[in-house]
Amino acid sequence: MKIAIIGAGNLGLSIAKGVLHSNGATTMYLTKRNTSEIKDFEKYGNVTVTSDNKEAIQNSDTLIFAVQPGHFSSILEEMKDLLTENHVIISTITGFSISKIEEIIGADKHIVRSMPNTAISVGNSMTCICSNELGKKRIDLAKAIFNRMGHTLEIPEEQMQAATVICASGIAFWMRLIRATTQGAIQLGFDAKEAQELAMHTCNGAASLLIESGNHPEEEIDRVTTPKGCTIEGLNEMEHQGLSSSLIRGIVTSFEKISKIRKG
Numbered sequence: 001m002k003i004a005i006i007g008a009g010n011l012g013l014s015i016a017k018g019v020l021h022s023n024g025a026t027t028m029y030l031t032k033r034n035t036s037e038i039k040d041f042e043k044y045g046n047v048t049v050t051s052d053n054k055e056a057i058q059n060s061d062t063l064i065f066a067v068q069p070g071h072f073s074s075i076l077e078e079m080k081d082l083l084t085e086n087h088v089i090i091s092t093i094t095g096f097s098i099s100k101i102e103e104i105i106g107a108d109k110h111i112v113r114s115m116p117n118t119a120i121s122v123g124n125s126m127t128c129i130c131s132n133e134l135g136k137k138r139i140d141l142a143k144a145i146f147n148r149m150g151h152t153l154e155i156p157e158e159q160m161q162a163a164t165v166i167c168a169s170g171i172a173f174w175m176r177l178i179r180a181t182t183q184g185a186i187q188l189g190f191d192a193k194e195a196q197e198l199a200m201h202t203c204n205g206a207a208s209l210l211i212e213s214g215n216h217p218e219e220e221i222d223r224v225t226t227p228k229g230c231t232i233e234g235l236n237e238m239e240h241q242g243l244s245s246s247l248i249r250g251i252v253t254s255f256e257k258i259s260k261i262r263k264g
Ligand SMILES: NC(=O)C1=CN([C@@H]2O[C@H](COP(=O)(O)OP(=O)(O)OC[C@H]3O[C@@H](n4cnc5c(N)ncnc54)[C@H](OP(=O)(O)O)[C@@H]3O)[C@@H](O)[C@H]2O)C=CC1
Pocket: 006, 007, 008, 009, 010, 011, 012, 031, 032, 033, 034, 035, 053, 066, 067, 068, 069, 071, 075, 092, 093, 094, 115, 116, 117, 118, 168, 169
């Protein structure tokens, strides 16, 4: 597997770390215009850092694009003559449809749209994925790449916008909940480091319980809420203050913003 990550920024570098973590590539190119901050990656023998997208594309078979939405069209325009049917072209770009990619590079390419999140750097991304007609022949390969770095779900392209909010932005939403829990723990007397440790591991435990049991969250909540106990008292107060409602409204607001990004 010869991977090029075009746009080694926040997400691109997270993917690069995930690839290294999972030994997922024989060679890897990382590109950005200003390469000085990421030259360090060349200490991994099979990694080349360059600002030359052309070199990266010509020497790779799997191309992962992770540039900002406003840069993607012009990069595809510049590179389209180098893209061949031997490439698997994976876009992570928010709000950029497969048909728009096909308009620039043609439908005769294997095109996959993916939505990973930054936890890919530690091999624990939730990645949603879909493809163009020809890309269906390579979707299993793309899934295999992302499955090495977490969990993958194939979805219809129409759901990609929603997946972006729940899975990609979702990392930030969960981080904020962990931070708020940490602040609560500090107020109750733990020092900051311990407070974060308690918050992170409890969050991890809650997710693991659901993943391993397959249970609905409310079933697990019922096991925690002792009648007349402290948990239900706290939960009810959180709901009086709008916990679920504010999360849902935030999710819908993020979703609506993507439509604006799509329109440029
Ligand atoms: N951040 C996240 O968690 C997620 C992001 N995404 C999507 O991934 C994409 C990247 O987001 P994010 O990583 O946050 O953005 P960043 O701005 O952090 O990364 C984009 C990178 O692209 C580089 N770049 C710009 N122009 C070129 C070019 N011509 N050739 C090569 N590289 C170039 C930039 O570096 P330089 O300026 O030095 O060239 C920059 O490092 C977006 O489309 C976003 O919607 C999707 C899911 C999650």
